[in-house]
Amino acid sequence: MKKYRVRVQVLHYIWKKHMIGVLSKCYGDSTRLVTGSADQSAKLWDVQTGSQLFTFNFDSPARSVDFAVGDKLAVITTDPFMGLTSAIHIKRIARDPSDQTGESVAILKGPQGRINRAVWGPLNKTIISGGEDAVIRIWDSETGKLLKESDKEDGHKKPITSLTKSTDGSHFLTGSLDKSAKLWETRTLTLIKTYVTERPVNAVTMSPLLDHVVLGGGQDASAVTTTDHRAGKFEAKFYDKILQEEIGGVKGHFGPINALAFNPDGKSFSSGGEDGYVRLHHFDPDYFNIKL
DSSP states (O other): OEEEEEOOHHHHHHHTTSOEEEEEEOSSSSOEEEEEETTTEEEEEETTTOOEEEEEEOSSOEEEEEEOTTSSEEEEEEOOBTTBOOEEEEEEOOSSGGGOOOOEEEEEEOOSSOEEEEEEOGGGSEEEEEETTOOEEEEETTTOOEEEEOOTTTSOSSOEEEEEEOTTSSEEEEEETTTEEEEEETTTOOEEEEEEOSSOEEEEEEOSSSSEEEEEEOOOGGGOOTTOTTTTOOOEEEEETTTOOEEEEEOOOSSOEEEEEEOTTSSEEEEEETTSOEEEEEOOGGGGGOOO
16 A cells, blocks of 8 residues: 655644644535634635635534535534533524524434534434544434434444444444444444454544545553554555454554545555644555455
8 A cells, every 4th residue: 555645734734723623524526624623613714725615613622524416414423511511503504605604403412421523424414423422323414313322232332432334324433442343334333343353442434435444543652552563553544344354554654543534436545644644545456355
């Protein structure tokens, strides 16, 4: 696998005032971007010009953002802060930025601790969330009713750090500090597969072309002991989605990997780490012929 490294100076500039924790681009034409930040705001951007279209203000840090299919709604999660509980906010996204408001269509509350990720379910009818309490929840996006929770026996044992959907939305993948990632059926919340690694998992993604799962993470260097030398490794690990076996890895980062994403064409992927770099990895032709 060929590896290319680029320094993303535009994001570094934005971070001076708006420390971006997570972002989501719109599904339709990729003309808009929404970002969440510890500065207690989420911002809507014009991708082509880089101009800021609107700011959603909150009373606590914004942890996770996700556009709904159709780009008319966005879900934003906020952290527990100064007596406030963690919450899931549903915002309406106006076609004309001049008509945009900061009002929430609905606010969902319930979980104890921080909600690290929340994404839309099929047809925008549900919202899937996961966080510090290691429980995956499926909510009715219209009524706010809690529909399902992951089983303690099958679920993660430590905080859920990441959550991503498959291209068709039929299943989703979660990563956890319990050194595993799990594949779930979206509608029934049935556990399908578990991928075990030797380090905390901070980021997960799935190939849109092949049955491949990619995990990223790694324990902070300051916390790595001489008896657990493997925990500090910062590779992106590839697994066969069906067989659950590790099939390869990509090195490069000098700190934990906190973000992973495939190019929609499946021919490359990107990784972001605490070393301050975003790396673009373009696959060699041999990658598409891997056989176990």
